[in-house]
Amino acid sequence: QVQLVESGGGLVQAGGSLRLSCAASGRTFSSDAMGWFRQAPGKEREFVAAIDRSGGVTYYADSVKGRFTISRDNAKNTMYLQMNSLKPEDTAVYYCAAKFSGIASVVASTYAYWGQGTQVTVSS
Secondary structure: OOEEEEEOOEEEEOOOOEEEEEEEEOOOHHHOOEEEEEEOOOOOOEEEEEEOOOOOOEEEOOOOOOOEEEEEEOOOOEEEEEEOOOOHHHOEEEEEEEOOOOOOOOOHHHOOEEOOOEEEEEEO
16 A cells, blocks of 8 residues: 655745655655645645656646756655745645656646645745
């Protein structure tokens, strides 16, 4: 069974930075594309960033492009999301997700496994 565990969330002031981590187990991590999604209170879950199995292809939501960076370390079975210049509208629960395919996707329904989420709160 695949397990995804997010960490690194917290409370930060606007303009600050956080780095989220997603530790994976139970599958060959390097075979799976991975993604980050987020859900704010009262809103639907939305795509944030995705990365293919090698780390060579990445996608970002327009709202985070230029501020967030997705990466992965296949030797450590871990994916990261470096978040800079945080804004109050980035406040949400952030989820990592894994696909059976090595091809990155922005579509949540293509991901088979999800973590429990980590809260990110950005104060103004």
